[in-house]
Amino acid sequence: MINLYRVFYRCLLAASLAFASLTSFADTPDDTLVVALRIDDITTIDPAESFEFAGSDVSRNVYQKLVNFDPFDLDAGYQPEIAESWSVSADGRSITFTIRDGLVFSSGNPVTAEDVEFSLRRAVALEKTPSFILTQFGFSAENLDETIMQSENTVTITTDKRYATSFVLNCLTATIGGIVDKKTVMANEVNGDMGNAWLKTNSAGSGPYMLSSWKPNESVALTANPNFSGQIPAMSRVIIRHVQESASQRLLMERGDIDVARNLNSDDIKGLRDADGVRIIDELRGRLMYFALNQKHPELSKLKVRQAVKYLVDYKAMESSFLDGQYVIQQNFLPRTFLGAVDENPFTLDIEKAKGLLAEANVDQLEIEVGVREAQERIEIAQSLQNTFAQAGITLNITVGTGKQILGRYRSRDLDVYLGAWGPDYPDPHTNAGTFAYNPENSDAANATGLLAWRNSWDTGGLTEKTAAAVEESDRDKRAEMYAEIQANFRETSPFTIMFQRIEQAAVQDNVDNLFLGGATTAATYWTVTK
Amino acid sequence: MEGQQLAFLKILSKAITTFISIAITMLGLLLVTFVIGRVMPIDPVLAIVGERASQATYDAVYNELGLDKPILVQFSYYIWDVLHGDFGDSLLNARPVSEDIARVFPATLELATLGILLGVILGTPLGVISAVRQGSWIDQVARFIALVGYSMPIFWLGLMGLLIFYGILGWVGGPGRLDIFFEDIIPVRTGMILVDSIIAQNGVVFRNALSHIILPASLLGYYSMAYITRMTRSFMLEQLSSEYILTARIKGLSERQVIWGHAFKNIRVQLITVIALSYASLLEGSVLTEIIFSWPGIGSYVTTALLSADMNAVLGGTVVIGLIFVCLNILSDLLYGIFDPRSK
Numbered sequence: 007m008i009n010l011y012r013v014f015y016r017c018l019l020a021a022s023l024a025f026a027s028l029t030s031f032a033d034t035p036d037d038t039l040v041v042a043l044r045i046d047d048i049t050t051i052d053p054a055e056s057f058e059f060a061g062s063d064v065s066r067n068v069y070q071k072l073v074n075f076d077p078f079d080l081d082a083g084y085q086p087e088i089a090e091s092w093s094v095s096a097d098g099r100s101i102t103f104t105i106r107d108g109l110v111f112s113s114g115n116p117v118t119a120e121d122v123e124f125s126l127r128r129a130v131a132l133e134k135t136p137s138f139i140l141t142q143f144g145f146s147a148e149n150l151d152e153t154i155m156q157s158e159n160t161v162t163i164t165t166d167k168r169y170a171t172s173f174v175l176n177c178l179t180a181t182i183g184g185i186v187d188k189k190t191v192m193a194n195e196v197n198g199d200m201g202n203a204w205l206k207t208n209s210a211g212s213g214p215y216m217l218s219s220w221k222p223n224e225s226v227a228l229t230a231n232p233n234f235s236g237q238i239p240a241m242s243r244v245i246i247r248h249v250q251e252s253a254s255q256r257l258l259m260e261r262g263d264i265d266v267a268r269n270l271n272s273d274d275i276k277g278l279r280d281a282d283g284v285r286i287i288d289e290l291r292g293r294l295m296y297f298a299l300n301q302k303h304p305e306l307s308k309l310k311v312r313q314a315v316k317y318l319v320d321y322k323a324m325e326s327s328f329l330d331g332q333y334v335i336q337q338n339f340l341p342r343t344f345l346g347a348v349d350e351n352p353f354t355l356d357i358e359k360a361k362g363l364l365a366e367a368n369v370d371q372l373e374i375e376v377g378v379r380e381a382q383e384r385i386e387i388a389q390s391l392q393n394t395f396a397q398a399g400i401t402l403n404i405t406v407g408t409g410k411q412i413l414g415r416y417r418s419r420d421l422d423v424y425l426g427a428w429g430p431d432y433p434d435p436h437t438n439a440g441t442f443a444y445n446p447e448n449s450d451a452a453n454a455t456g457l458l459a460w461r462n463s464w465d466t467g468g469l470t471e472k473t474a475a476a477v478e479e480s481d482r483d484k485r486a487e488m489y490a491e492i493q494a495n496f497r498e499t500s501p502f503t504i505m506f507q508r509i510e511q512a513a514v515q516d517n518v519d520n521l522f523l524g525g526a527t528t529a530a531t532y533w534t535v536t537k
Numbered sequence: 538m539e540g541q542q543l544a545f546l547k548i549l550s551k552a553i554t555t556f557i558s559i560a561i562t563m564l565g566l567l568l569v570t571f572v573i574g575r576v577m578p579i580d581p582v583l584a585i586v587g588e589r590a591s592q593a594t595y596d597a598v599y600n601e602l603g604l605d606k607p608i609l610v611q612f613s614y615y616i617w618d619v620l621h622g623d624f625g626d627s628l629l630n631a632r633p634v635s636e637d638i639a640r641v642f643p644a645t646l647e648l649a650t651l652g653i654l655l656g657v658i659l660g661t662p663l664g665v666i667s668a669v670r671q672g673s674w675i676d677q678v679a680r681f682i683a684l685v686g687y688s689m690p691i692f693w694l695g696l697m698g699l700l701i702f703y704g705i706l707g708w709v710g711g712p713g714r715l716d717i718f719f720e721d722i723i724p725v726r727t728g729m730i731l732v733d734s735i736i737a738q739n740g741v742v743f744r745n746a747l748s749h750i751i752l753p754a755s756l757l758g759y760y761s762m763a764y765i766t767r768m769t770r771s772f773m774l775e776q777l778s779s780e781y782i783l784t785a786r787i788k789g790l791s792e793r794q795v796i797w798g799h800a801f802k803n804i805r806v807q808l809i810t811v812i813a814l815s816y817a818s819l820l821e822g823s824v825l826t827e828i829i830f831s832w833p834g835i836g837s838y839v840t841t842a843l844l845s846a847d848m849n850a851v852l853g854g855t856v857v858i859g860l861i862f863v864c865l866n867i868l869s870d871l872l873y874g875i876f877d878p879r880s881k
Contacts, residue, residue, distance in 0.1 A: 049630045224833040245717050248833045254712045257704045453592045
């Protein structure tokens, strides 16, 4: 037996030495930022087409826009970037941008008004998914010669009617507003695609970084743009590695092999809070969690029922249990930090009040179906609702399914209740007001599947007109007040129960400073990071 | 001369039969995958246009993808393209599927090959010893190891392995194929970093790649070992109870000659089937292992494609996996010929 133990220990020692000789541990390089992030949603890097979270992060660091957000002061709203200044015509339909001198693309070509005109026209002409952000102003492939025009050092855009200037400029801060290098892009055009195929995997921007590689589901590598007109980033390389599992991200963080972990679940966040050399940063993001009642349902269409269900949600219990740290209570359709956002969250779990409202609506022992996509947190929310609804006599049958099953039925107005999430498309209040509180034609024939109000068959009772008026209001403060008013009405009358707003929690090494995840309005900035 | 002609005709006939059988297998595989892809509750159009797209945009993309055509027409178009070596472009990232597969498959090949090598090197002798010493403590331990390998969830075992050997002991590299310091240093020739680093004669990259692959490969090797040990033990027990083994022992042959020269020799054909199947299942890509270890292989590629309704990528991956099975079957047949004189 003694011999056996000796053999065992020798084997163990040999294995230890063999393994130890394989690895050489060190922190990440001083000039490189290594980020663990799920990047399997990236389908393209072309700003005219990119519409996913991870893609927006890349774009934010690679492309400049006419106007953009200052990561150090997101509350200040859009600021000049490629545009040095702008002026608005008397009728409010035209905005003329003066292009800043001295900006250079990563190729070495100067940034000109011609590039700006090309980029905006290209984004409209390609008609990719996010093109609606620009075409909602009346731009189309047919009228580009009249609506987006360059003249010497200026570019003028003319909208189909008067819109709030803040609305137009906010939309230009979205990913689709990224300005590309016309010469480089057109040199890579294939079959009239305006360089779309090439820009899917390459970059041609004037931002702090350029794309050096994108391996789908594997990694994205950014290298500092040597021609960047601003301050050269302290991190000369940014490596974004696709790490699917939260536990794997945590281990990488603990071993110091990555600087930032961005997809940690609440358990791993808790575990890392006490870890040496790691700190947690929280940022409010724009995604909202809500459920909505189909107004085709005879009982759910009653105002008192719509109001009652808002008192049948245990907001606090969910926020402090399975959503701990990941979501915060928000009962309004504008995420906090948006222009016009309000901080009023009047609803709490109140079974008796809900029962009273249901009784006033002559509703007793209701049985309804809620459709949920197969995501853990949504299913848990549905289960919580099932419990609290039951206390007021409402039986909630949960149907879990894929996007095709659930969204398909939601889009065809076939679900009693839909529970899901919604994130803003661009950093302007109209992005949410225009879908939650806007429904100009409520008939089935209208088929306005893109509008949440339509999907729930809700005639907004005057909010459509108020939303249309708010988007035209040029006074920023007055516009904010209009949205506050719309939301107050919406809270009380709409079939939507907005519950929570997303918080992104990321773990960063202690030596990493000035990492901004983008808040509710924009995407992450890596060029500001120092170590 | 006539005899030679007959032999040639026999070989030709065998080759044609094999080819037809491969063609029918592949066609069936494609048909089943294609039909499943069409009936499963995932919408490729929604995956492309996004949740908020208008009905007009949805319809335009639906027609663009050819989904408005009858399913048989869609399938015939697809077969035509595949016959021309074109798997199409990924519906999501518009990159050629063949390029994507050429990038992810070597990662799986490298991992699976190392895994099966470990499985065979450890599993075969363990199975033989276990059978020879049936009922002894070695046999009990071997059976216990095999049982654990069969019943332990790979997801849990992988995470525990990472926690202990990477997180706590620091013996191996973490998730991913290389540390970031070493990425893109050596030119890509085969896509298998261990092989590429040998070709580039870069020992540092080789060492780092080995430190990253050793844990997931050991994990896969353990699962293969469990299967191979169990099957080897069972095959050997059957042989050891045969009369010819008794005869060999009566003739005074040494125990080594009896076990390795007679009993083991007769289980080689069965063992080849077991190893081939085990290797094929590793080459399919162990999705969970690839996810835990952030290993960009074909398993996670096909799974991600499936969940994103990227059917071109799914079908491309299926064809490749099908071909692997077919190739391993042919290889097994060839090896039977070598090891079993009756099949010559």
